[in-house]
Amino acid sequence: MQIPMILTAVIGLLMIIEFFFPMPASVTSLNVTLRSFVTIISATALILGTIVLTIFHTKKVGTRGSEWYYSIVYVVAFVVTAGLGVLNVRDTTFLWIYNNMTSPIGAALYSLTAFYITSAAYRVLRARNWNAAVLLVCALVVLLMLIPIGAILFPPVVPLGEWIRSFPSGAGFRGMIIGTSLGIMGLGVRVFMGRQKEHLGIREERRDSE
Amino acid sequence: MSLMDKMLALDQRIIFALMFIALAFPILSPVILPMNIQQYSRDSFEFADSIPSGSVVLIEGGLGAATYPQGGPGLEVQIVHLLSKDIKLVFFSIGTETAAWTVTAIDNALAKLPSGVAAENGVNWVHMGYVPGGESGVAAFANDIRSVKTEDHFGTPIGQIPLMSDINKASDFAALFWWGGSEGSIPFGIRQIVTPFGVPMTGMCTTNEVPNYTPYINSGQMIGIIGGVRGSAEYEYLMGMPGLALGQAMATNFGGLLWALLVVLGNVLYFVARREGGAK
Amino acid sequence: MDSFLLGLIAGSFVSIGAYSVLIGDNPLSKFTENLYMGILGGFIFATNWNYVRTSAINPVLQGNYIFVVAVILCVMLFSRLKIEWLWLSRYPVAVTVGAGLGLAIRTSVMADFLGQINATVLPLNNINNLVMIVGTVTAAAYFIFTAQMEGPYKYVNQTGRIFLLAAFGVTYGQTVSFRFELVIGRLVDMLRPEVALYTYAMLLLVALGLGYGYYTKKIKWYSGR
Structure with missing residues (x-):
């Protein structure tokens, strides 16, 4: 467990340091090779995924599940x-x-979700309180802005919809992006320090040994 | 059970059937209405239009089976737009499926090209194909194309492609067009190409993802965006090439109105029931 | 009949199979789902194999022996299939996760964190800038879960929630339109003049088949609303 953890940290730090500081050509070249390895391993992981799914179905046929x-x-x-x-x-x-x-x-x-989303909206998209009303009004205005007939029937939805999308909604998403970015950095620090080990398959090993 | 209760407990299959009719009807009997151009689409179009002739641009083709009907017509028109301006195009995709659909877009665009426009594979455009690894793959591709691709999508070795002779990293491109579809991959382009290499970028995503990227547009990290079929239709309109996207954008009219009506009806029924003390 | 038209008709048939799930789970929809998974699995397998072959195996055969390491790492990944050997798969995973996180962190700081904060430092000379500043700060502060919900923070939290709900509302409206576009995209192909007749015929056949199945109770009728 120790060696893969150290390997994760070393490779991660190599990528980070290369970006902020000038590095010898050998390090840059190593990073280029490592990145091409990552693409190859990722492709193999997808191959493995399809094999796992096929094994599942083959077993199901074999056992008449x-x-x-x-x-x-x-x-x-x-x-x-x-x-x-x-x-x-x-x-x-x-x-x-x-x-x-x-x-x-x-x-x-x-x-298919187009149908489910409509049925769900009819049943549960209610202005039960002010918070829900904000969500409902924003959704309605933006939808009417997007459909061409909306601009003809209710012309103010176009500037209003574009404003809501750019500013109040844009501000909300900006807050989320800043939060997510902090999350990525926090996760990185935890993984590099060996505090987060889930990616190494700890759970699968524990589950199978129980 | 009162009529109101019955309406609130409507079988969802009735709603499904109504929606099917509302979406299919305008396809069978199309009606074209006037349509305003969204600022984001205009910005994206003007950005593409401002690229000087002879430049080489990078295009990520991220449209798949589900998203091609929305973004495909826009991508096809953009390829026509850029090739007509003698801009060289380098395509790549971060999905296997999307790499195949990018070929469809190129083929359809070449069929629409006005006569006399040069569009030779390997000279005016090249499709580098599938690059796995998600964001890491994009970073690898941006830093050293030859480290992840030895041949293009059609099997031609990279050394035999004239267009690629002087190109090996993201800074060799004048602009980036990220046709991300519903991949959610536009931040990959911003993080791995725009920020480190300073390449200006615009893009396309499905309608639902547009709000996610408004902060990047507001901050200037991205110049406009083509949002879904409406954005594609607007690009077609701005190019003076109305086509499939325009018809599809019009077909959302009845579905959208039905949805809005059902939501309003649901709320009216809810408030009436609440006044009578029945609704939860 | 040319292969293009045949393709459109086949596409229309399988689409009806997929849409039939709207009536409720039925044999046709399950058949279609499994067919989809099988072909997609095969496609993903073949295209990724092609990538591994051209980017790792061919370079090794041409004498670029550094890629032997990549091939070994790929083989090690398959040890996940047997729990006793799982430890071997940690090495390729460590390479992928380490590089992935490093690459994400190094530019996320600039693009997402500093870039977005920079864009929020705006002059307070119009309502849009005010909305942007207040919205960004309160929305980001909403995710501070360690602070007590009292005093001024309570109002910051409530304001942040309004901005987040506006963002979710806009996304919801856009998503509804997106989902309609997906259906329209499919229907455009299914209702092309040269395919429409086949689509209607298939629709009738499916309706008769499923109707018979539900009538004879061979297929379970989904009775929820």
């Missing part, structure tokens, strides 16, 4: 697509499957 037959769909789709892509990532059939099957489903699934 609940609704296992849907997992066959996953496994077949995965094997066919991955197989074609590994043979040639620019293969036309591979790209056709992606463009015409995954893309439309993805777009449709993401867009």
Whole structure:
């Protein structure tokens, strides 16, 4: 556990120091290599993620878990697509499957929230108190500003909406950005000092040993 | 159960069906209404327009399956805009899916180009493809392109691409256009390219993310932003090339009105019920 | 029929499958979800493998042996699959997290922290600047959770909350529009003149199939509101 913790801190500090102080060419070159390693490891992590998901579905088919037959769909789709892509990532059939099957489903699934958000707004978006009223009025004005007919029916929503978005809302988000930035720095200090170790898989190890 | 209670307990599938009709109807019977141009879109357009001919700019293509219908038409028009001004374009993407969709945008834009505009792959534009690693990947790419990319998206070795011969880091670009879609990645560009290299930047994101980035626009770290389909439609309008985005922006009319009506109705019912002592 | 039109029709069919979940969970929607996950998983696998191959394996084969370290680190990542070997995966994770945090911190200080504070130091000569200063300070102060909610801080907290709610309200309004744009983007393709007939036919088929399933109680009817 000690060595990965030290490695995290050393690499992190190398990146930070390089930015603020002039460094020998060897350090800059090492940082460039490390950053390219990070992109390669990140790509491998995504590969690992898909493998873990495939193992889960394969096990489900093997053990005849609940609704296992849907997992066959996953496994077949995965094997066919991955197989074609590994043979040639620019293969036309591979790209056709992606463009015409995954893309439309993805777009449709993401867009489902349009319906849920409307139903939820009808039921719970209420001006129960002044705080809720601020939220409701801002949402209504901005939506009317965005739809072209809103500007025709209620012309003042355009300047009002743009003002709310730029100033009161902009100020709120600026406060959040400053807070988040402090959070990133605080997290960094904790990780580099070895006070935060979750990224090293402590929880998984504990959970599996229990 | 009173009528009011019934209305408050309306089956959500009825609302879904109404919304489907409200969104599909204007697609089947389009009506084009006049539309004002938002200041953010105008700023972004004017920034792109002010880039001198012969410059090389960097474009992050972050539009995916879900977000391409909104940002794609705008990106296509911007590619036409920049290539027509003899500006060289270097594309890259931080997602696998978005790298593929960037190719679609380039192909569609090339089909719209006026005759006589040079648009040769490797000379006037190049797509460096997928760069993994999120913000770290952007930092690596910005500091040394050759350390993360050995070939472009189509498999051409970087050494054989004339456009890339003098380019290896973010400071070699005159501007950055970050078409982030819904990636939430615009701060990556500000943190890893604008701040360290001083490259001016504008961008595009989906409508929902625009408020998140207003502080960066107000502070001058970013010059305007194209917000969702409305922003794309405004870019099309400013370029004098009305297209798919304009029609889609108009199609939000009935859906938006229905949503506003339902919210108002829900509140009226709530206040009536509260006066009668029924609402919680 | 050319592959472009075939693609549009296939896209329309699978979209109907995805939208059918609005009626309630049903076999068609579950089939579509698993199909989506499978193809997307395969796509992510193949494209990332291509990146690793061209950026790590090919350089090694061409004699750039420093990338052997990257390949070893990648292999070590797979030790997460077996809990006894998990410790091995800590090394590649340490490299990624260390570099990621370092890169984020070094510019976050300038871009997000100092940059935003600089932009808030404005002359108090108009209402917009006043709103910006008061809003930023009170919104940032709202996240101080260690202070007692009493005295002047109580009012700072309440003011900050109003600005945050305005920000959430604006985001909510923009999100509603964004979600509508997503549906419209899909419907534009599904209702193209050359595809519309296929879409309507598929819609009818799905309605009949699901109707039969619900009528015969082979599919459970979701009765919540």
